[in-house]
Amino acid sequence: MTLGLTTRLLHADHFKGVEHGATHEPTHTAVAFGYESARDLAAVFQGDRSGHVYGRQGNPTSAALERKVSMLEGGTGTVTFATGMGAIAAVLLSLLRRGDHLVASRFLFGNTSSLLQTIESLGCEVTLVDATESGAVAAAIGPHTRMVFTETVANPRTQVADLAGIGRLCAERGILFVVDNTMTTPYLFQPAAVDAGLVVNSLTKSISGHGNVLGGAVTDTGRFDWSRYPNILPPYRKGPAAGWGLLQVRKKGLRDMGATLSGEAAHRISTGAETLALRMDRACDNALRLATWLSAQPGVVQVHYPGLEAHPQHARARELFRQFGALMSFELEDRRDPFAFLDALKVVIKSSHLGDNRTLAIPVAHTIFFEMGRERREAMGIAESLIRLSIGIEDYADLQDDFAVALAATA
Template identity: 65%
Template sequence: MNDKKNYGFTTTILHNDRLKGIEHGSLHKPIHTSVAFGYADARQLASVFQGKEPGFRYGRQGNPTISALEDKVNKMEQGVGTLCFATGMGAIGAVFQSLLRAGDHVVSSAFLFGNTNSLWQTTMGQGVAVSFVDATDVANVAAAITEQTRVVFVETVANPRTQVADLRRIGELCQQRGILYIVDNTMTTPYLFRPKSVGAGLVINALTKSIGGHGNALGGSLTDTGVYDWSRFPNIYENYKKAAPAQWGLAQIRAKGLRDFGASLAPEAAHHIAVGAETLALRMERTSSNALALAGMLEADERVAAVHYPGLKSHPQHGISTELFHSYGSLLSFELKDGIDCFDFLNRLKLAIPASNLGDTRTLVIPVAHTIFYEMGAERRASMGIAESLIRVSVGIEDADDLLDDFACALEGC
């Protein structure tokens, strides 16, 4: 197999391990559990630690199994380098632990995953100002930028209300201003959308979700797309400026966010995620198709007050989504009309499972206001457009007819 040929998305990921050369002809990179790596020549050990030649130092900063996964994700996102972390939140936290200082300012989408919102509250308590804006309009982002703004942060599709950021125009704005643009690509995955195409400098993926895809391993990743000029970033420490500027960002994040912060991915989890990633495109095609069918059915039902899914023409950002995404993804949410108890409805479902994960092969449902967004309070939920009856659905790969029948029967009370 010629590794210089430009193969398609799935072919590339499926054969990536063996093209690197694996011992004993194995088709998968094996699980390397060692946390220490020995060298016959002590000078070589020092050279690896000093970054003068490639090699493994200590398990907290990576090992061969994790490195193989990083290479896969990097190819998915067409990046110049990728780091993996214990969770998606570990990846997000490492970015801000590594790159922000007291007095800095961040512009963030107001429509955020609940834990990311919580992390921002912690960051604000440490002296970093955060402005939450409606990122579906670039004008709101532009109005919030100050001289101290170091980062603009958005999600592609917001969890759970599915607002879609004005991704391309925000990228153009950040490039004009020299601001680092960070995009959380978890809901779309690199199969449906590559943030590099709109100027993102760093891309986050919660590997736990659709990339791993089977709900059996936690993980997160951070990819440097090569788009951002790190010589424009004021918070790089001098000891990470020894290499070319293109390497400054990841070098500092690896040291300050992975080595020091310690949110390291386990090799067993990396192996599960790498194997799951092989079928990402197939699963996303199926879950996106199922989600569109379910969203259409729910929108037509008189017992449903609202349906939020970018694939519906009624969605405010349907046009942007159609322009940018290969398809619309597996995440949708909907609100029941007054008088219908969301808990009773959920308890009538036979296939969809009340659970908090996303991107699983199985359809998962959760009452948002009462669980994952409960901590932030009613006022903050209302500002994010989260109704008390909102139900989030992570659509799985079940047969579409079975899935639609399950929701229809639950609405009918059977």
């Protein structure tokens, strides 16, 4: 019998077997793990048998969550982290070396862009391109290119990367393709379908969904041949090559850097993930209806949402994704004050978070993209009046009424 996604998530711990017949893996808080035999302890340390050696490298509760994320992404294994940025940092810092070249989308999330500047300062070359065109990626690839990094849907302008084209290109050239799947979630899209080797998810966002816990994950899809990757260190070239990359990410990116997901956080994310499909269905439906309505309102210059037929990558999003996601943004006409508009909203929360059950709004140019400066914002198409929305699961009529009042108040 083939079970659906939600059924498998709900029963993952139960089917594996949990002590005392519990339906959830309990919250493990132990930092140390003892073994009856010193040889067994040594075997776990050396990677010759499974087990836990120290809480910084994970615990049974985070291991249970890792199995669920692997199941969601159709991957071969997952490593969890304290935050999504911790997961991205682990990938870049554990798999790249001085002299390597990274190609990345120029529409990346601001903190990821900031991290790439750090990577450059450590001796890696970074080239930012328009990832909506695989040809731009191809033109940037050189002899030292080790990795291509992009997001599925860009925050906040919702550009959809040419994921299939970039995946084919990387597969042909033996380059590691890393995809941040946070904005779509594995419910709407699995990057393994476009030959991504590693997938990053901010578990803080829609996977946990309730805005009450931080977490991140890196999943190996099994699509990349790690025996061809020159940066795998000798200690991690153990066993089948398929496990080398993730082992190095766990050892160098988690053990050495210490961005460990706690047992309490792992349990909260795991239970939140059980309703991922239900929440995303509702949020995506709300987003499409609101985007359609907003695009017809006086005072709204443009709405950026892949579900709209006018969106430049609408056809691509329709082909790749189950639905169009819960992220959108829109621009107000110049004579309207975006701060006054936001302050007129009563249901929508003014917040920088994403993927919450509640709808959230933020003035982009004045907050999360403020440090970039006006010149770079203009180059990225970030208008001064741009408002980003993360759509939640409220009753749709209440959302539409809230925006209607705000538009009327700033007319």
